[in-house]
Amino acid sequence: MSENCAARLTVNGSPEDFLGDPRRSLLDFLRLDLKLTGTKKGCDHGQCGACTVLVNGQRINSCLSLAVMHDGDEITTIEGLGPASALSELQRAFVTHDGFQCGYCTPGQICSAKAMLDELAAGWPSAVTKDLTSGPIPSDEELSERMSGNLCRCGAYPNIIDAIRAVMQAEEPA
Amino acid sequence: MRAFDYARATEAAEAVGSDARLLAGGTNLLDLMKLEVETPARVLDINRTGLDRIEADGEGLRIGALVSNSACAADARVRADWPLLAQAILAGASPQLRNKATMAGNLCQRTRCQYFMRTDTRCNKREPGSGCDALEGVNRNHAILGASEACIATYPGDMAVALAALDAWVEIDSPSGRRSVALREFHRLPNGIAHRDNVLEPGEIITAITLPAPVRGRQIYRKVRERSSYAFALVSVALVLRMDAGRIAAAQLAFGGLAHKPWTDSRVAEALLGQKPSPALFDKAADLLLSGAQGQGENDFKIPLARRTLAAVLHDATKE
Amino acid sequence: MLTTYDTPDQRNLLDRTGQGIIGAPLDRPDGPLKVAGQAPYAAEYDLVGCAEGVLVGAAISKGSIAAIHRDEVLAMPGVLLVLSDKAMLRRPAQGGAAQAPAQDVRQIDYHGQPVALVVAETFEQATAAAKALRIDYDDQSGSGRFDPDALDFAPGEEPTVLGDIDEAMSKAAHRVDETYRTEGHASAAMEPHAAIAQWDGDDLTLWGSLQMVAPNVKELADSLRIPDARVRIVAPYVGGGFGSKLGISHEGVAAALAALELQRPVRVTLSRQQVFETVNRRSETRQRVRLGADAGGRLLALGHEAWISNLPAEDFAEPVTQATQFLYGGDNRYLAVLKGEITRLTAGSVRAPGEAVGMQVLESVMDELAHKIGIDPIELRKRNLPARLPGQDLPYSSRKLFEAMDEGGAAFGWSKRKPKPCMTRDGEWWVGMGMASAARVNMMQPASAQVRLEADGRVIVETDQTDIGTGSYAILGQIAGEMLGCPMDRVEVRLGDSRFPAGAGSGGSWAASSTGSAVFRACESIRIELAGRLRIDSEALELSGGIARGAGKEAPVTRLLAGAPLERIGRIKPGKTADNYAQASYGAFFCEAGVNAFTGEVRVRRMLGAFGFGRVLNAKTARSQCLGGMVWGIGGALSEELQFDPRDGRLMNHDLAEYHIPVNRDVPPIEVLLLEERDAAASPIQAKGAGELGICGTGGAIANAIFNACGVRPRHFPITPDKLLAQLPDPFAEIAS
CATH class of the missing domain: 3.30.365.10 (Aldehyde oxidase/xanthine dehydrogenase, molybdopterin binding domain)
Structure with missing residues (x-):
């Protein structure tokens, strides 16, 4: 049992082969095998969101997924959004608006926010969307509900919403 | 996590008759495997079996077993005609989990009883015959309806509560062929055999959930919890209700957080039918719902909470 | 100099x-x-040949290890070592200990206590082997003490006694004498405790997640019985601490011992459940507060007694009355903290030890008194700010409490508060406003x-x-x-x-x-x-x-x-400035809360904090500290509660799904006002403490807003729906009108 299993993934644009113990989570594959430690382990049980990455553009908890399940998938981690020397707009907004303190939940928050903006653009509803048939209005409550899968013990939530809001406003057509 | 053999299925038929645990989104199974509450020797990954389509089914809808919770809630038909289902899905878990969690997996979600989830306690659900440490333990989240000395766990999900109110059916492929089970009959009560959550037999696979034709009326899913998001329900109510000339013309209800299954009680709707809405009527409905309710001490509050939540939802659905 | x-x-x-x-x-x-x-955080350094260690927790509450079936797991794939050692930590070090805490894990003091370390080539192998490790115990759990209400209590320190509180209470024109409860809290920093240990000859390098490096070096060296100079700790980035990483905990010593034994680097990370079960908790408290005031609302009597718990032989006692010592006047005072020995995981510092729970209760009782007298809660507080420290006749170094209440109140719109409960309804929600003082002792x-x-x-x-x-x-x-x-x-x-x-x-x-x-x-x-x-x-x-x-x-x-x-x-x-002045940071909280008339759910709708903590060194990071404190206040007021099994003291809600820290949606828009202040007695940069002030009283403001909204006075934190339901007014009564 636990014989080596294989999968080929694309991580931040590079092909990566997984060959190993099927118990290895996508999170541990990224952190331990690929040394992409930007994705954080906060609970290992899908209860905090620190391990959020994008799989084929959608945000998921990488702790509750096996690496071997992702054959053929495209994974984007915080390292794929931008290095410190060339931050993406969202990453810069988190710095400007102090959308973090200790920084441990931050890569997960940012990956989550990126996908969240795409979900909003696609018109996906949330638990606070008043009218399910028309598109959501991006109120503060909408944004905070949609970001509630990412815990932040430092309590940077209001600043996280400010950072996301700033990016949304910058992207609005003039 | 115990070591296991992993295999990928390319069609659902491979899962039929298999003795492997079926791995879909993994959000519950892998969680429990990490805790060694689940220790399968073989795991069959069914994510590539193509059961991820939402299709019209006469006037109803057939939702593939592997449709993600997010995709279902975002589906235009679901949002327009079965908004209760979208509301219930969106009330549960987090966006990340809903992206991965599947329809069938969510139906099979296991209880959040903390004694079930740790292997160094007595739990009839995890280890039949060992006893129940929740009875005299921390049981604030536990059942007040339909529980037994064997098990006071609750079914933790939201989606299935809405599906029960909507009279959905579960389509199952078994070695002897296809069968369908009413969602209201899919989950079990713990009496006798606490370790079985539902009626799924070994070697069976859920292939789809089917919704009957849309029902007219207001649809409300109300979930009560102290944290405003990313938390399981203390109590939830799913309601479809139609008014006609100031009287309640139709009502379908189901309740979450109260029992080992999404709780339905036909007497509640019957008491409402043809009546003018009033606080007294809502109380009468609650009396029927809670006539057999039994608290364990810490969860006694669920009895008045269920009563008041039902009143809130009925008030909301019947106001002009 | x-x-x-x-x-x-x-x-x-x-x-x-x-x-x-x-x-x-x-x-x-x-x-x-x-x-x-x-x-890079502690677990993220890439060391060649690093082995993975996983701790094993005790399945009993008290006793000792009779036998460990090592051989069974040593036969499992990849397993390198099973360690259960007298040097391993039984309890984490208290903040600033600078010496080894209780060692020898063959003795068991509480359920879940680490008793062994399993090291393997991979994390998965180590985790599975740790779970499989069979241990026989000499189980003495039956002699444990598990009920926090039934302990033998003794004063942690000498009570503060001034005048005669009983007599003053009996003469008071207005009096409140109430008992409150707060449940235990977890720090729950997002980064779980982690360490990588590597030896180079006799020299140990430990990459750790720690708050106080210099004392941590001493704690680690003392635990390993090596000179301090042999230990280097590296912790440039720490994923939150909130007290839980003040002292070293189980992972660092275990990693060091295993690395020495195996002569290769070893990483040990606590699982989230282990962080909850084995690192410091904040004690639950029972608090009796007595306030007696004259007809003009001036305090004659001030009593604050707290009953808290810790493991036997732990000196730490949640200093619940710390701010009560200096915040308000009253010539007749009785302040005491009584500690009982309990068989639960170690109690220690969690963000703002003392004030976090003491202030939320004191400020709730102040609101009760204001309501009884029929004056504005701000006015009551203003009438009771002493000119000099009660009982010690020391000057206050600086105190911006007046200004915080005035400027905060104006910015918040406090004047719009209805003086009586149940006067504002928004759909299903009763809406009310509450305020509280903020106070946190200042220390250099x-x-x-x-x-x-x-x-x-x-x-x-x-x-x-x-x-x-x-x-x-x-x-x-x-x-x-x-x-x-x-x-x-x-x-x-x-x-x-x-x-x-x-x-x-x-x-x-x-x-x-x-x-x-x-x-x-x-x-x-x-x-x-x-x-x-x-x-x-x-x-x-x-x-x-x-x-x-x-x-x-x-x-x-x-x-x-x-x-x-x-x-x-x-x-x-x-030096002398610490002895010659009463030093503290001050502020005021304002909160608008909604209480669901049907379900008793509470949602904070908006909040404002106005704070004076001396010179602001960076207005952005200081504001964030205040915000974070207030978010903690929301958690402590509404949802955070450690739940222990009454039969064996084990922590049942040991993860982030069941221990409810606030999520983004729980947190409404929060305004922070930073008041200009220079406190030269506090430091040569005229700055005081900021990091904890935001939690010191927040819960009181929320509880007071709940009372103002629906007329139910919550006296048990967290204020979950079950604690309000029975007393909520008829939800339909007001809707009809």
């Missing part, structure tokens, strides 16, 4: 250096690395830091001070930049390495004022040296843009340096 701080430094030098750096809302210099995922800790002016004019600050999200990187750099006239892009701050001079560590809100003062003093030494080289008095020296000026003279700093760096270590430790 004297090391101790004996005389208030009234020069306010940082107001005269004129660089516009100090106090400015600058971005965190560590920000880009953090948002890019490139800041010994600290040192090195500042080096490089020959090219760049500034390097080095101290073992940690930044656990608090903003140390930002504010220490700003102090140096301001003092040395150096633009921030030429200032570099290096932290969290025991090779650097010992800072104060991150705890008790003291890092900024203590380590900041050490940086300030190092810079002052450099200024004096530069002034000497320019041959002017240092008082006349101006440093700006790389130029030194004064008394008609001027020279580029690089020329004064003449090709050689200038390096100074600054030191400070508390």
Whole structure:
């Protein structure tokens, strides 16, 4: 049992082969095998969101997924959004608006926010969307509900919403 | 996590008759495997079996077993005609989990009883015959309806509560062929055999959930919890209700957080039918719902909470 | 220059250096690395051949290990070692202990206590083997004490007794005598405790997630029975602490022992459940508060007694009455903390020990008194601010409580508050407003830091001070930049390495004022040296843009340096100013809360905090600290509660799904007002503690808003729906009107 299993993934644009113990989570594959430690382990049980990455553009908890399940998938981690020397707009907004303190939940928050903006653009509803048939209005409550899968013990939530809001406003057509 | 053999299925038929645990989104199974509450020797990954389509089914809808919770809630038909289902899905878990969690997996979600989830306690659900440490333990989240000395766990999900109110059916492929089970009959009560959550037999696979034709009326899913998001329900109510000339013309209800299954009680709707809405009527409905309710001490509050939540939802659905 | 701080430094030098750096809302210099995922936390160093260790928790509550079936798991794939050792930690070290905590895991003090470490080649192998390890116990759980209401209580310290409280209560025109409860809390920092240990001969390097490096070195060395000089701790980035990483805990010693045994690096990370089960909790409390006031609302009697718990032989007692000592007047006082021994995991410091739970109760009872007297809660507080510290006749160093209440109240719209409950309904929701004072004792800790002016004019600050999200990187750099006239892009701050001079560590809100003062003093030494080289008095020296000026003279700093760096270590430790003044940070909270008329759910709708904590060193990071504190206040008020099994004291809600810290949606828009203040008695940079103030009273403001909304006075935190339901008014009564 636990014989080596294989999968080929694309991580931040590079092909990566997984060959190993099927118990290895996508999170541990990224952190331990690929040394992409930007994705954080906060609970290992899908209860905090620190391990959020994008799989084929959608945000998921990488702790509750096996690496071997992702054959053929495209994974984007915080390292794929931008290095410190060339931050993406969202990453810069988190710095400007102090959308973090200790920084441990931050890569997960940012990956989550990126996908969240795409979900909003696609018109996906949330638990606070008043009218399910028309598109959501991006109120503060909408944004905070949609970001509630990412815990932040430092309590940077209001600043996280400010950072996301700033990016949304910058992207609005003039 | 115990070591296991992993295999990928390319069609659902491979899962039929298999003795492997079926791995879909993994959000519950892998969680429990990490805790060694689940220790399968073989795991069959069914994510590539193509059961991820939402299709019209006469006037109803057939939702593939592997449709993600997010995709279902975002589906235009679901949002327009079965908004209760979208509301219930969106009330549960987090966006990340809903992206991965599947329809069938969510139906099979296991209880959040903390004694079930740790292997160094007595739990009839995890280890039949060992006893129940929740009875005299921390049981604030536990059942007040339909529980037994064997098990006071609750079914933790939201989606299935809405599906029960909507009279959905579960389509199952078994070695002897296809069968369908009413969602209201899919989950079990713990009496006798606490370790079985539902009626799924070994070697069976859920292939789809089917919704009957849309029902007219207001649809409300109300979930009560102290944290405003990313938390399981203390109590939830799913309601479809139609008014006609100031009287309640139709009502379908189901309740979450109260029992080992999404709780339905036909007497509640019957008491409402043809009546003018009033606080007294809502109380009468609650009396029927809670006539057999039994608290364990810490969860006694669920009895008045269920009563008041039902009143809130009925008030909301019947106001002009 | 004297090391101790004996005389208030009234020069306010940082107001005269004129660089516009100090106090400015600058971005965190560590920000880009953090948002890019490139800041390495303890578990993230890539060491060749690193083995993975997983701790095993006790399945009993009290007793000892009879046998460990090592051989069974040593036969499992990849397993290298099973350790159950007398040097392994039974309990985490308390903050500032600087010596080994209780060791020898063959003895068991509480359920879940680490009893063994399993090391394997991979994390998965180690986890599975740890789970499989069979242990036979000599189980004495039956002699455990599990009911916090049925313990033998004894005073932690001598009670504070002034006058005769019973007599004063009996004579009071208005009196409140109520008992409150608060449940236990977890720090729940997002980064689980982690350590990687590597030996080079007799020298140990430990990459750890720790708050106080210098005492942590001593704790680790003492635990391993090696000299301090053999231990290096590296902790440049720490994923939150909130008290839980003040002292070393189980993972570091276990990793070091295993690494020594295996002669290869070993990583040990606590699982989230283990963090909950084995690292410090905040004690549950029972608190009786007695307030007696005269007809004019002036306190005659002030009583605050608290019953808390800890394991046997732990000195730490949640200092519940800490702020009650100095906040309000009343000549007849009785303050006491009584500790009982319980068989639950170790109690210790969790963000704002004492005030976090003491203030939320005191401020709730103050609201009860104001309601009884029929005066505005702000007015009641204003009438009871003593001129000098009760019982000790000391002056207050500075106190912005009046201003916080006035300015905060005005900004919040306090005047719109309805004086009676049940007067505002918004759909299903009763809506109300509440306020509370904020108060947190101010402490300085010994600290040192090195500042080096490089020959090219760049500034390097080095101290073992940690930044656990608090903003140390930002504010220490700003102090140096301001003092040395150096633009921030030429200032570099290096932290969290025991090779650097010992800072104060991150705890008790003291890092900024203590380590900041050490940086300030190092810079002052450099200024004096530069002034000497320019041959002017240092008082006349101006440093700006790389130029030194004064008394008609001027020279580029690089020329004064003449090709050689200038390096100074600054030191400070508390002195007479700590004894001669009552020092604390103050503020006021305002909250609007909704209570669902049907379900009793509570949602905070908006909140404002106005704070005075001396000089603001960085307005952006200071505001974030306040926000974070208030978010903690929401959690403590509404959802956070450690739940223990009544039969064996095991923590049942040991994860983030069941222990409910606030989520984003729980947190409404929050406004923060930072009040201008200079507190020279607190520190030579005139700054006081900021990091914990935001939690010290928040829960009271929320509870008071709940009362104002629906008329139910919650006296048991967290205020979950079950505690309100029975007393809520008829939800339909008001809707009809």
